[in-house]
Amino acid sequence: MAFRVQFFRLIKTLVDFAASLKTGVWILAAFMVVVFFGTLYQVDHGLHAAQDLFYYAWFTPPISQWPAPDAVSVWARIAAWFPVPLPGGWLVMWALFINLSLSMMRRARYAWRKAGIILAHAGVLLMLAGGWIAHLTAQEGFLSLAEGDRSSFALAYEDWELAIWDDTTLPEEAPYTFSANALTAGKELALEELGLVFTVEAYYPNARPHQESPAPGEEPVLNVTGITRLEPDLRRGDPGRYEPGLQARAQVAGHDPQRVIFHASDPMPLVLSLPDAQWYLHLRRRPMPLPVTVQLLAFRKVFEPHTTTPRSFSSRVLVDTDGVQRELVIEMNRPFRYGGFTFFQSSYGETEDGRDISIFAISHNRVMWAPYIATGMTGLGMLIQFLIQWIKPRRKKGGTVS
């Protein structure tokens, strides 16, 4: 009995601590540290490395363990006297979420004069929850179309896959796909229908290809461009620009096993001729099926006269939604939204035959409404509370200015 009392007392103490205003202040301070150091870290390492190490991490290793930048770093100099790990973004944001939730349950007084505070904090909770869900579920990709071309698939920005298809199917509808995340060393990928077994030897999220003459007696390597060796590229940067590479051993029934290499730079799939059909194998960005088919009718870019300052980029597109066609313009600050997907005018290029290419960034985010509502709730809450605080002392003074 005494144990139970003590246990519940301990729980209560912990909950009180987690819900306290002072704890909230320290969490906010920790958040500032994460944001401050993460921002400085971007200077040498770029945004994505900072995201991995600070914002989307539970803990940030001690400064002394941070990857050193190219030059002698100021971090290296101060690391000696700052050997403790820092909290990561996830940790402080979750701690803030818990602190806010508990304090709203235990400490908040639900009265009209506290409406502003409650609304503002509820907005922050929604913002944090929305951010977390978006991080887990949102997909990003791009769609590159030359004038006249159409497509109902975008390409994922960071996700890659090994796709296998035959003459009878379209590449986007490949019957066999293996996500790059599953391509770990030693993994066997068995395609019984084809009598084909792949054994993954190595998968590098970012790999440098090498084309070398095979040494005498060395096992030949199968690759469409003659790549014979892959070397991991450990430089950090924008994961969307990574060029992954896969080295595997392929075993076709009745044949000797053969080493095969796939690399992001392969311009075409590897062709495997089997008695029944030709099969195609390609390491590629994962296609994202779109709810519409988009055809680029015309792309237009306008610059300020005699400058390289862009005035506007815009694409006139024909959108086909289940047979219903409509023409619309996608341009900077004017995206097109449909079925949870958003199409943004992102960039442009040119084909070899001189046709304009328009590049759209594609985002699929089911909780994209969350930050909008959260912003409104928090802002409105702050405003209400500010007005209540401002009016209160004036009333006390009988309406006169203090």
Add this chain to the structure above:
Amino acid sequence: MKHRLLVVWPLLAFLLGAGRAVAYVQPAEGEPAAAEAIDLDAFRRIPILVDGRKMPMDSFARNRLLQFSGRRQLDRESAVAWLARTFFAPETMEDVPLFLIEDPEAAQAIGLDPPRRERHTVGAIEAVLPRLEEIVHAAAALDPDDRSRVDNELLRVYLNITEFTELTHAFVFARPVDEFMVESPELRNRLGLDPEATSFSYLDIYRAGAGLRPMVQRISTTPQSEWTPLEEEAFALTLTLYNWSQFYEDLVFRIIPKRAGDDEHWVSPWEVLSGQVSDPELLEALNVLQTLFRAYQQGDQAAFDQAAQVFRQVIHDRLPGDRDLKWIDLEVRKNDLNPFVRARVFYVLAFLFALGALFTRSETEPASRVSTVLRWIACGLCTLALVPHTAGLIMRVLIMGRPPVTNLYGTFVFVAWASALLGLIAERIQRNVMGVLAGAFAGVALLLISGYFAADGDTMGKVVAVLSSNFWLTTHVMVITLGYAGCVLAGLIGHAYLIGACITPRRSSLLDALQRALYGVLGFGWIFTWFGTMLGGVWADQSWGRFWGWDPKENGALLIILWVAILFHARFARMIGPVGMAAGSALGIIFVMLAWLGVNLLGVGLHAYGFTTGLAFALNVYIIIQLLIVAALTPLARRRLARM
């Protein structure tokens, strides 16, 4: 700047190859001297396209002079007078101290030996040009990261010299020169040239091309020994005409607009004269420019004004309905008024009177009569300062067709205005001098900082496509800069509280009033920074497809929000008292400055639009001083209040 270098280097190479970096075309012998004091009002209202923006010649002159010399006017000569002389009488520019070399080491490297930063005359630069070219050639071949400070400074100076040289050659087509001398009266007659003159301009001879053509045709089929003296002279003229067209064809000084459909294109005189652009109306425009040139040379005010008016009309006619052209006169008016400098003067006076009111306040309430009068004067002066300040902002809005916050300069001017206005509102509520004191101080300090960014040249340049949204500029940028204004003003009130607590700890009513003002203004700043940041997220979501990307600018704004959140929550949790709140608000200015300027200095991220070198040092010095002030005042204020 990098883009600018890319654009200018090919031209630079051409000019170096041609070996005429600062060599002027010598005027024909006996040519009239430049006009002594011609009124340039009509000339300065001529529109010109610079970096994609149409501006009056007056603004172009000011910006270029600032770029070359670091000043907006020479000793006794306005910028536009300097520009007119550069165009129409470049031979008189020899002794003008025009080129500022900031780094004495750079000056020493080319054989000039000043003890400090100095402006060097055109003649002095011309004398050391070979050495300068040698260094610049070597520096240009280096990777930009490998260039030394001296290399960069000399490259900058050399680009200025190149641009100045272009300007001196802008009207060379209209200048009578000995190379186009026609001594034979018969030839002058045949070509339809002025029978009284002997030297002519390129344009004169170009127009006489029809008369030259039959002679040149005969020459081409006749041995040279059979040429008549007249034909020999015609041949020489034709050859010079050809040489000039080859020599100047790359001289791009675009001054005449040409619209084809939606596309606007401006052409240089040489594009017209070399036949790259064919349009008889353009040739007419060149005739007007020649009239302008001659009228200046002859000091003929009436003809000069008329030619300037006609040319201005030509531009308006060629760009009917153009919105930018409508505001050219207003920009000239704004340049003349210099509203932000006027506002600065009033803010300084308001600040001084507010200080006077503060020091003449008695320890006991109510305030003394003198103090009250001084406070009223300070409020009046601060209100007066807001008149030109507001007018200047409105003019910027009209001229640019955008909210007044398209660049760092604009944000400082706007935040100065908002801070002064907020200070006055706080003063209206509190009536204890502190509002007007802080508002006037913020007004003058931020306008002074804005002057730093104005030194870059044009402060109303075009914005890139993604910023080209008046809705988002108005909502996101204006709201967040209002948030900055609130936080800065709260920081200043925080300083006032700390100083007040140290000097007059007994004045509890004043300190309480300051604390209340601090809460109000800081709350205002917090709310607006929150809204501004989140609206930025909405804009980013609309433009780039993500609400939050941990971009340095976003993080900077988040730091302000978190800092103020900490202050308010720590105060409610009684972790800090009024002194801590004041100290925290004062330190909050550091976060505002980091968000506003610091992240731009990092040079990374999508918002690195206002990248400025040289500012980092000033920002670091400010942060250290700010920390020292707070570190010194906070414990002292706490001790003094504890004794009460």
